[in-house]
Amino acid sequence: MRHPEYQYLDLLETLLERGDRRIDRTGVGTLSIFGAMMRFDLSDNTFPVYTTKRVYWKTAVKEMLWFLTGETNIQSLLKNNVTIWTDWPLDKYRRMTGDEISQKEFEKRIVEDDAFAKAWGDLGPVYGKQWRRWLDADGREHDQIAGVIETLNNNPSSRRMLFHAWNVPELSGMALHPCHLVYQFHVGGLGRTEKPKLSMLCYVRSNDMGLGNPFNICQQAALLAMVAQQVDMDLGELVWVGGDVHLYLNHEDLAREQLARAPRPFPKLHLKRKPDSIDGYTIDDFEVTGYDPHPPITAPVAV
CATH class of the missing domain: 3.30.572.10 (Thymidylate synthase/dCMP hydroxymethylase domain)
Structure with a gap:
């Protein structure tokens, strides 16, 4: 076979x-x-x-x-040593701030700083949001x-x-x-x-x-x-x-x-x-x- x-x-x-x-x-x-x-x-x-x-x-x-x-936030992923979603929020952060921060430093700040993670670590309403919390027109x-x-x-x-x-x-x-x-x-x-x-x-x-x-x-x-x-x-x-x-x-x-x-x-x-x-x-x-x-x-x- x-x-x-x-x-x-x-x-x-x-x-x-x-x-x-x-x-x-x-x-x-x-x-x-x-x-x-x-x-x-x-x-x-x-x-x-x-x-x-x-x-x-x-x-x-x-x-x-x-x-x-x-x-939908990468903070919990990074705490589990999963970095595969970092590229997108990192790219957005660099474009919007002009700060050419390294990926390693960006991930460190996401993990250690909840406010920074809230501001820059969210991916928007991606997979998990739709799978578990699909919001209809009535809320x-x-x-x-x-x-x-x-x-x-x-x-x-x-x-x-x-x-x-x-x-x-x-x-x-x-x-x-x-x-x-x-x-x-x-x-x-x-x-x-x-x-x-x-x-x-x-x-x-x-x-x-x-x-x-x-x-x-x-x-x-x-x-x-x-x-x-x-x-x-x-x-x-x-x-x-x-x-x-x-x-x-x-x-x-x-x-x-x-x-x-x-x-x-x-x-x-x-x-x-x-x-x-x-x-x-x-x-x-x-x-x-x-x-x-x-x-x-x-x-x-x-x-």
Whole structure:
């Protein structure tokens, strides 16, 4: 059986061979294709962390846990040694103040100075705000995650088990428009003697295949594992669907280096305990075994 990571490598190869060269929002430029799909079978607790370069899965899962809190300020992320969202508020701070502060010093001030963090560390109403505190026209907040879990428990054959972050009136206030946009759940095997299987599809309107996608895939698998545990279901498939699938021009060497490497077996994920709710997970609950990747490959982030 062909290793499932080849789905990702095939996309990298396609982008290099026939991606449409485009000028993008960041000014860096991309090679782009439109429309792609990957499927990962998680039924044996496979954790799809790519192996052709080291993926720092703990950082990715910490980001997912942060989304689930509903928070939008990078202070709590930085306190957990996650720096992947710093570029956007740092860029805004430099442009608005003229202070060419280093990233390290900026992050230090965010962590240590609550007033500075409040003024400069907020990303606007990004993912977590929309997932957990969607504000409607009447001023009421809606917890989309809680709604999905309630429906999975009470009406698992529903075709309406989804949440999303594309809140049109609030897009202009976001540091970055949502990329992983829609999450939809599907339950298979209802009425059989064994446990039903929970699958999840994630539609990503725009996906950076060099840096973003490796993070997204493993954190989406982690989310599926948490939700499945909460509703007492077995794991099914993670289905990833990409809209504008692209490779930044300054990531071409990264892609070629990965394509020269052969995938190794995916690791396994075990959740050490079952918290009372989806809000109760911490990074210490995730036990990943058998991860033996090739060395990391560094590449710049396009802001």
